[in-house]
Amino acid sequence: MTDFLDPLPWLIMLPLAWGTLAFVLGPGRGGRLAVAAIALQGALALQLAGQLIDSGARVYAVGGWGAPLGIDLMADGLAAVMLLLTQAVALPLAVYARGYFAASPKGRELFWPFTGFLLAALNALFLSADLFNIYVTLELLGLAAVGLVAIAGGRQPVTAAMRYLFATLLGSGAWLLGVALIYGTYGSVSLAVLTPLIHAGAPLAVTLAAALMLAGLLLKTALFPFHFWLPPAHGGAPAPVSALLSALVIKATFYLALRLWLELFAPLTTVAAAQLLGVLGAAAILWGSVLALTQSRLKMLVAYSTVAQVGYLFLLFPLATLVPPGTADSALAGGVMQAVAHGLAKAAMFAATGSMIVATGRDDISRLGGVGARLPLTLFSFGLAGVTLMGLPPSGGFSAKWLLLGSALESGQWWWVVVMIVGGLLTAAYVFKVLRRAFLPRAAGDRVARVPRTLEFSAFALALASILLGLFGAPLLELLAVGREA
């Protein structure tokens, strides 16, 4: 395809360009440019999704060389769903961030360049079909995310950023070692070239590579017990940053783990390994939810909720491994739906949380009294996002958990059903802990200020989207199936 306006390359080039330009423009500048560009990226992602539904998955040879000499990009339904999620979360958050940094300027100087590079890294990662190129996108993503955690300065965020940096570097180090072993075995890093080779036979080096790469991704996705870096990083950053990180960044490495598991390393997967991932997911759900319940800081509660919700994503592995195809399909649909629903809901929740903190001037659950009266729309958004996280109908979270429950019952793995139900109850407990406090009257001496309307409406848009996903999720599942029939 030699179309100048082909959406696929532009989805990567556009955020790189505006991120760089925002840096040249100067500290704090570039917000309007970013909003306009992300809107355009959203249109490009929709156009690409339309192309895929019409004519199937696409391969794009950068530079015209083609794998294995050159680097290929690949867009299938799964990639397109993640691209849509990314732009759909980023656009309201960009609007939110403009208002947020106007009210709370700490860390605004370099927010836009970092965000531009972050989005470029995400889009590039979703589209890459080359193991070494994915390594570069992982590093771009990791450094952008660490930079965003550190932008506000201060002891806690800098400590969190340092810990996050070591975790993410170790994760990409493990990935690169895997890539080195695979190149050393077969002589290529192209997914399209490697997949048939690995299916034909994999020596010990490739098994080791698979284990290393998967472990690196789990560390970066913060799956229990590798979650130690996440709560301080997501809980300490400015609210728009926390939202981007929780909604999108950890989903990128989950996406890679899923792709490797289902495609490249499919011949190496075993039921035992899949059950182990499920057990870690279950532990994450329970541990994250319980810790969320014990937090006294609002942002830390939401951050621990992310630890728990990541767990649901990994329930898909035991439900999709060596089971009948129909069961696996619905598990995959459920897992991806969970990624999308959590992305929208968690972005909404962190955005609403940020508004509440701006309004009360402190990050303290016990001092939320009066928020319900002063910021009803924000609290409503928090509640709607909570409905999605609990998995109540008609939200996107409900569809996700329904699909996962269905495949758990079909494959006779009832124990995951128990985990999901307990997790839902715990989620309800920590969401109501916040809501209950916020509905109390304002305590004497506390102050609850109004916040800019853009903060309230952008959080609401995200929360509403997470609910509507449940009602209108069918086209998304149709898109997901593109390129998976074979």
Place this chain on the structure above:
Amino acid sequence: MSAALLYALAGAALFAIGLAGLLLQPHLLRKILAFNILGSGVFLILVGLGQRDGTIDPVPQAMVLTGIVVAIAATALALALARQLLDLTGQMRLPEDRPDAEPADD
């Protein structure tokens, strides 16, 4: 055994040394050194295994050049964070690893 494979084996040892240092050393500066050693180990494996049949392979060589630049970028960011942490806490180690009253080794 080709010389290239020998260097790949050395790379495996360097990776393990770096990994152990990264996990075991509490001092941030040493963690940064360990990360760089770990990275060098991976680079040796990439080129060493890529050339194990004795042919020079420019593809992994180019990848390592990319990797070296990424490594210095990460190192610079890590050092900036470590210095900032030193300014804020007076320590060059992450808080949990710290036996509280003990000053950084120097």
Place this chain on the structure above:
Amino acid sequence: MKAWLTALIALLCSGLALALGAAMLALPEFAVRLPGQVAANLDASGVAHPVTAVLLNFRGYDTLLEVAVLLLALLGVFALSRHASDHAHPAAPAHPVLQTLARLLAPLMVLVAGYLLWIGAYAPGGAFQAGAVLAAAGVLLRLAGLLPAWAQPGRLLRGGLALGLLVFLAVAVAGLPQGELLHYPPALASPLILLVEAGLTLSIGLTLAGLYLASAGWRQ
């Protein structure tokens, strides 16, 4: 850290090294071999040196993203130096011999960088090595006290830092009407790659120097 945990980690790391070694000694023949493909396409790549051809043409897209990684790291350093506390310990005054040496060496290093940039098309060298030498000149001048530290860059400097990436992006996108992203028309491949490399040399030099100068600035 507890002794048993230390022992366990040491044991696991040694185990990993042994497993890696065992795996490396049991590899099959390569299924794909790229050196031949690189050689076969070298004429169409616009440069005569295989590593430069991979770096800027066959896998130029990696390099494009990597330049963004480098710039990103500098942004991180800027973001942190912005919040640096201002406890001051004066930098040692530079020795006059060092100053003279730096004045002599710096122009020479700029020349070497230019040479490395140019030779990269035919032999070992290229934008990264040239940029590193430029940066080394900057570090030397800084050590001699001849270059101010820059915690907060002005617009001109920001433009210089971004130039390499912006030129690379423009060249990448310019290929779209005729073919794919980063497609160089064969007739123009040589000059386009040289253009990209020139921009990269300047920006990489500034960025690498900046990684040093921005953090060294904290002490002022």
Place this chain on the structure above:
Amino acid sequence: MTPALAFDLLLIAALLWSAARALITADVFRAVVLFIVFGLLMALAWARLGAPDIALAEAAIGAGLTGALLLDAVGHLRAKWRGPER
């Protein structure tokens, strides 16, 4: 044993030794110096692997610039620890 093989083995031993020493030696400054030595030995290894491009980059970036950054950080660390007393 051919001279080339002997050289390779010696170089590898030196690499492993300098890497391990850099991580366990008690003094941070000495650790950084050992790391710079490690970087220069790596440059030698790249030359042995027929990778002069990497050798150049490793010497300039891996040992040179990284070393400068590390030494600067050690200076910062030492000044910090001496600072309050003076």
